[in-house]
Amino acid sequence: DPPREPQTEPQPGDGTAPAASAALLSVRGLRKSFGTTRVLESIDLTVGRGRVLALIGPSGSGKTTILRCLNGLETADGGTITITAAEADPAAAGATPAGTGTGTELTVDFGAAGGPRDKQLAALRDRSAMVFQNYNLFPHNTVLENVLEGPVVVQRRPKAEVTAEALALLTRVGLADKTDAYPFELSGGQQQRVGIVRALALRPQLLLFDEPTSSLDPELVGDVLRLIKELAIEGWTMVIVTHELEFAREVASEIAFVDGGRIVEHGDPKQVLRHPREERTRQFLHRLL
Ligand code: ADP
Numbered sequence: 001d002p003p004r005e006p007q008t009e010p011q012p013g014d015g016t017a018p019a020a021s022a023a024l025l026s027v028r029g030l031r032k033s034f035g036t037t038r039v040l041e042s043i044d045l046t047v048g049r050g051r052v053l054a055l056i057g058p059s060g061s062g063k064t065t066i067l068r069c070l071n072g073l074e075t076a077d078g079g080t081i082t083i084t085a086a087e088a089d090p091a092a093a094g095a096t097p098a099g100t101g102t103g104t105e106l107t108v109d110f111g112a113a114g115g116p117r118d119k120q121l122a123a124l125r126d127r128s129a130m131v132f133q134n135y136n137l138f139p140h141n142t143v144l145e146n147v148l149e150g151p152v153v154v155q156r157r158p159k160a161e162v163t164a165e166a167l168a169l170l171t172r173v174g175l176a177d178k179t180d181a182y183p184f185e186l187s188g189g190q191q192q193r194v195g196i197v198r199a200l201a202l203r204p205q206l207l208l209f210d211e212p213t214s215s216l217d218p219e220l221v222g223d224v225l226r227l228i229k230e231l232a233i234e235g236w237t238m239v240i241v242t243h244e245l246e247f248a249r250e251v252a253s254e255i256a257f258v259d260g261g262r263i264v265e266h267g268d269p270k271q272v273l274r275h276p277r278e279e280r281t282r283q284f285l286h287r288l289l
Helices: 063-070 118-125 143-154 159-172 188-201 218-234 245-251 269-274 279-288
Strands: 023-034 037-048 052-056 078-084 105-109 128-131 206-210 237-241 254-259 262-267
Touching: 023 063, 023 237, 037 063, 037 237, 037 262, 052 063, 052 245, 063 128, 063 206, 063 237, 105 118, 128 188, 143 159, 143 188, 159 188, 188 218, 218 237, 218 245, 245 269, 254 269, 254 279, 262 269, 262 279
Parallel strands: 052 237, 052 254, 128 206, 206 237
Antiparallel strands: 023 037, 023 078, 078 105, 254 262
């Protein structure tokens, strides 16, 4: 390859905190097939620390599969995923981030002979947390038990410490009086707030949201979107699959349009939504209007 030009153009992250331009997530050449169906052709993505990437695109284009590969719920067939841990977790200042240590870069190479090692996959999984479209709470566990499960059982953190943190988070999202309730006793909006608290309690580097409001009744969507926006303002790094274009424009630092298992276009939200460069993006947005 020819030597790269020095970067003189403004880069994403300029003008904010100095650390904001450091990549937290970097994905290169990620591929995934189910049987003979190629779902991800070759995905390249970089998300800076503290930034919010919205993935938009038609149904079946591969957006959820990208998130599931990032979170280790699916194992990619090729390519690499790198997640770099912060020196200090911005959202849990003063606390020791759990799991895999701090300030370290973890790269998992899915094309390696024999595939990635289990230990690496477990470490990768520990760096992100997913908020699901259908909440995915354990139906036979209480709200508090749902939140404690990952940190206590999987991450093996002290139960008393995690409980205190979980109660503070549940209070923050207005669910202090629901800690002993079961998921079926909650509205969809409340269940999704538990889903978000459960993700936060894992103290991940990266939050992944898979259409977090698309199962909600319209009147409950606003509360959940407001909470996600607050987390963005607090500096959490996030990847959000969403159909809520207005929300994406408001909250995302950048938008990627996914079609046919590829990132067709990636840029500033206003540019992608108002002045898409690619015909396929134009057609997709046009259909939504
Ligand atoms: P999106 O989130 O953009 O709607 P998905 O990532 O959910 O797209 O799905 C992309 C494609 O992969 C779809 O054609 C879907 O049917 C297929 N797919 C997803 N998961 C599986 C699976 N576990 N087995 C077989 N096909 C799958």
